[in-house]
Amino acid sequence: MFHPAASVLPSAIASSSSSSSSTSASTSSRPHSPPFHSTRLSMSGASRPHDVEKMSSGPKTTSWHSPSSSLNNLGAGIAAKGLRRRRLTTQALGAVFLIITLTLWYKGVKVPARPSLNFFPAAAPSSYEGSTPSSSSQSSETAADGVAESHKSSNRPDTTPLTPLQSWGKDLRSDRLLAGLDPWPAEPVDDPDTPALSTLGKFADNVYDAGHQDLANYTFQLRQFAEIATSGSVSTDLLQGIARTLEGDTASDFAHTTWDSRKKLWQTAKDQKLDSSRDVKTWREGKATTEGWDWQLLTDEGANSYVESKLGGSRVEMLWNDLPTGILRSDLLRYLLLLFEGGIYSDTDTSLLKEPSRWGSGATVWKYGEGWLDEKTKRRLAGGEDVNDVLGPPSVVVGIEADVGTRADWAKWWPRPIQIVQWTMASAPFHPISLSAVLRVMHKTAKAIDWAHEHEKIIKILNDQGRYKDAKELREVTVMNEPKSGGPLGVMSWTGPGIWTDAVMSYLKVKYGVVWTDLRSITVPLRIGDVVVLPVTGFSPGVGNFGAKWAWDEQAMVEHKFKGSWKTSEHPK
Numbered sequence: 001m002f003h004p005a006a007s008v009l010p011s012a013i014a015s016s017s018s019s020s021s022s023t024s025a026s027t028s029s030r031p032h033s034p035p036f037h038s039t040r041l042s043m044s045g046a047s048r049p050h051d052v053e054k055m056s057s058g059p060k061t062t063s064w065h066s067p068s069s070s071l072n073n074l075g076a077g078i079a080a081k082g083l084r085r086r087r088l089t090t091q092a093l094g095a096v097f098l099i100i101t102l103t104l105w106y107k108g109v110k111v112p113a114r115p116s117l118n119f120f121p122a123a124a125p126s127s128y129e130g131s132t133p134s135s136s137s138q139s140s141e142t143a144a145d146g147v148a149e150s151h152k153s154s155n156r157p158d159t160t161p162l163t164p165l166q167s168w169g170k171d172l173r174s175d176r177l178l179a180g181l182d183p184w185p186a187e188p189v190d191d192p193d194t195p196a197l198s199t200l201g202k203f204a205d206n207v208y209d210a211g212h213q214d215l216a217n218y219t220f221q222l223r224q225f226a227e228i229a230t231s232g233s234v235s236t237d238l239l240q241g242i243a244r245t246l247e248g249d250t251a252s253d254f255a256h257t258t259w260d261s262r263k264k265l266w267q268t269a270k271d272q273k274l275d276s277s278r279d280v281k282t283w284r285e286g287k288a289t290t291e292g293w294d295w296q297l298l299t300d301e302g303a304n305s306y307v308e309s310k311l312g313g314s315r316v317e318m319l320w321n322d323l324p325t326g327i328l329r330s331d332l333l334r335y336l337l338l339l340f341e342g343g344i345y346s347d348t349d350t351s352l353l354k355e356p357s358r359w360g361s362g363a364t365v366w367k368y369g370e371g372w373l374d375e376k377t378k379r380r381l382a383g384g385e386d387v388n389d390v391l392g393p394p395s396v397v398v399g400i401e402a403d404v405g406t407r408a409d410w411a412k413w414w415p416r417p418i419q420i421v422q423w424t425m426a427s428a429p430f431h432p433i434s435l436s437a438v439l440r441v442m443h444k445t446a447k448a449i450d451w452a453h454e455h456e457k458i459i460k461i462l463n464d465q466g467r468y469k470d471a472k473e474l475r476e477v478t479v480m481n482e483p484k485s486g487g488p489l490g491v492m493s494w495t496g497p498g499i500w501t502d503a504v505m506s507y508l509k510v511k512y513g514v515v516w517t518d519l520r521s522i523t524v525p526l527r528i529g530d531v532v533v534l535p536v537t538g539f540s541p542g543v544g545n546f547g548a549k550w551a552w553d554e555q556a557m558v559e560h561k562f563k564g565s566w567k568t569s570e571h572p573k
Contacts, residue, residue, distance in 0.1 A: 157463055158472040165478040168324040169452025177319060177446045180228045182221060184443045185211050197517045199406055204417045208516060209440070209502045210509060218510045219246045222432055225439045229315035234340065241430025245395070245530070246511070257342070257428040258393040260356060264343030265295045268333055270326075272299060274348045279561060282352040291355055293344070300326070303333050310340060319442050322449075323495075324479060331422070331495035335437040342429030349561045350424055353541075359397050359426070359557050360532035363387055363525035372512045372529065387527050395530040396433055397426040398504055399539030399557075401497065403520055403546040415498035418516045420505075421539040422497040424558045433531075437503040444494045448479050451488035455479075507531075523547070524555065 187206065196202045212218040219242060226238035244257075265288055267280065274280055275297050284295045298306060311317040316336070323329050334345045344356060365387060369378040380390050388394075402419035404410035410417050427434055455477070462471035474486075481487025492498045508514035512529050519526070519533060526533045534557065536548040541556035551559045 157468050158475065162475070163478075165324060165480055166475055168479050169449045170456055172322055172449045172452075174446035174449040177315065177322070177442055177449075181224060181442075185217075188213070197515055198417075198520075200404075200408070200410070200417055203411070205516070207411070207416060208505055209498075210506050211436075211440075211502075212506075213510060215246065215510045218506070222246075222435050222439065225442075226435065229319075229439075229442070230311065231314055234310065234314075237340075237430050238435060242432060242435075245432055257395065257430075259342070259395055259397055259426045259428050260393070261428060262342045263291070263293045264341050265293045266298065266334070266337045266341070266343060266345045267295070267348050268298045268303060268330060269348050270300050272297065277348065279351045280348050283346065283350075286352050287355045288344075288352055291357055293356065297348075298333070298337075303329070307333075307336070310336075315442070316438065319438075319445060322445060327491055328495045331491075331499070332438070332441055334422075334425070335434050335441070335500075338425065338427040338429075339431070339434035339438060340429060342427060342431075344426045345424070346558060347423040347560070351559045351561065352557075353551060353559055354557050356426070359538075360394060360525045360527070360534065363527040363532055365391075366512070366514070366518065366526055366528040391527065391529075394527065394532040395428040395431055396504075397532045397534065399424065399534035400519060400522065400536045400546070401540055403536055405520070405546070415492045415496075416501045416516070418501075418505075418519045419497055420501040421560075422500045423560050424539045425500070433503050433507045436506060437499055440499050440503060441495050444489055444499070448488045448494065452479055504531075521547075 187209075190202060190206065197205050212221055222242055223239060226235055226242065230238060241257075265283055267283065269275070275284065280297070284297075289295065307317055307320045311320070320329060320332060323332065337343075338345055346352075365373075365381055369381060373381075377390060381387065399421040400418065401421040402410075402414040402416070404414060404417045455474070459471045459474050462468075462474065477486035479488060480491070482490035505514070505516060508528055508531060514528060522533065522535045523537075524535060525538070526535075535555055536543070536546045537553050537555040539558045539560065540546075540548050541551040541553060541559055542548060543560075549555065
């Protein structure tokens with residue numbers, strides 16, 4: 001697959017600018033131009049600029065040429081003076097090469113392959129006498145014709161119809177999604193005097209897309225999104241949820257809707273075929289139903305109907321329709337269900353191990369409440385009162401998926417060094433974490449749309465320059481590719497666990513001052529304000545990593561079977 005180097009875009013635009021200055025200007029001044037396309041991609045083989053120039057000049061002869069033109073002239077003179085002198089000269093040169101070879105071998109230098117010493121091709125009188133060329137000459141001419149034809153064929157514009165992914169985004173506009181919304185906050189400037197939070201260095205600290213890091217701006221951003229991206233009663237409910245969770249005083253801060261107040265249990269699938277699977281039965285007929293939980297399986301058709309009825313005509317419905325694949329819509333759907341309905345979401349390849357009422361039981365209080373609870377509350381907790389009696393039941397329950405510790409290669413496998421599970425999660429409706437996740441998906445989608453337009457421009461420039469092979473290979477890179485493969489985002493950072501992790505961590509940071517290292521190495525549930533964070537064993541028992549225990553451990557609540565059920569969910573438009 002072709003991945004253009006950082007030099008491709010500058011060289012292509014520079015060449016194009018001589019014929020169309022407007023194209024160059026628009027390419028370099030896009031307000032949302034993604035950073036990955038021109039810096040993450042590489043180029044190999046004949047796609048390098050100097051190789052492209054060689055290709056465009058036509059096929060080359062394959063005979064060996066002496067590095068010295070004077071030596072060639074000398075050889076021609078010797079050939080004219082007779083066969084004997086030619087042989088003597090060849091033998092002398094062979095002896096010289098042998099001496100050089102032995103000298104290099106003695107010094108331990110790698111010996112190059114011996115070049116052909118046939119400087120003086122045998123005379124071919126037939127070529128002067130009008131006789132028929134030899135079969136070897138015919139083969140050489142035929143091969144040369146074939147190379148020329150092949151070269152000519154590889155330099156024709158690719159007229160293959162575009163696939164849906166190749167053409168995605170060309171008829172979309174990012175400003176339609178983001179109109180009226182403030183731009184996403186820029187990453188804070190790194191202070192070299194501030195030490196890293198762990199031995200993993202500042203890359204691990206900065207990989208989290210925190211957004212606004214103060215409560216006032218964080219709250220304003222979510223209010224703005226709720227007012228612009230939704231309407232009617234949905235907008236009203238969201239604004240009330242923000243006020244209740246982010247703008248209440250300390251005394252009433254925990255007196256809000258709890259995660260299990262509605263007892264709705266959500267799963268999604270392409271169709272109804274999975275509703276009788278062994279894993280799904282643990283949710284539909286298992287321990288949750290004995291506690292009054294209402295199980296619902298939302299199919300592709302049902303998902304489209306739900307979004308249309310709940311969010312018809314809104315900016316969020318536009319976002320839903322703009323997403324290019326079912327994988328992305330499957331992620332967005334779980335955030336929407338938690339945001340507007342509340343309860344539990346869990347993938348269909350998970351099994352319920354313990355009753356939801358036991359999720360988070362026996363939680364310890366983060367930092368014993370220091371810095372975020374008043375003295376009276378801390379004394380009650382220190383006196384042994386139950387956490388839920390003092391703080392009230394939590395509004396959100398999440399679990400740790402990855403806790404990489406000191407593992408230096410963590411970024412090859414997980415988007416975040418502390419990563420939050422996205423296959424099972426629970427929340428009260430209208431909570432800021434779910435709302436933040438939807439807002440982040442909208443900004444990421446706008447970024448992907450801008451990338452698609454920029455991508456199309458570069459392909460056009462390459463075709464205008466006659467670099468048809470490069471253009472064809474670049475067409476194979478689609479919006480779903482990871483940045484390392486030339487794409488803008490990748491699923492993990494567009495809608496997946498990276499988005500959910502950032503939404504959880506940003507809320508915990510602005511509300512309670514939590515940083516990612518505060519969640520390392522926990523072995524029992526941790527209560528942080530209105531959020532309970534389960535250890536790795538909670539939703540990921542038996543994974544063989546991060547100290548996870550087995551499915552029969554007392555801390556194991558849900559088991560994930562890693563069957564990839566999300567991969568088969570297409571959620572068509």
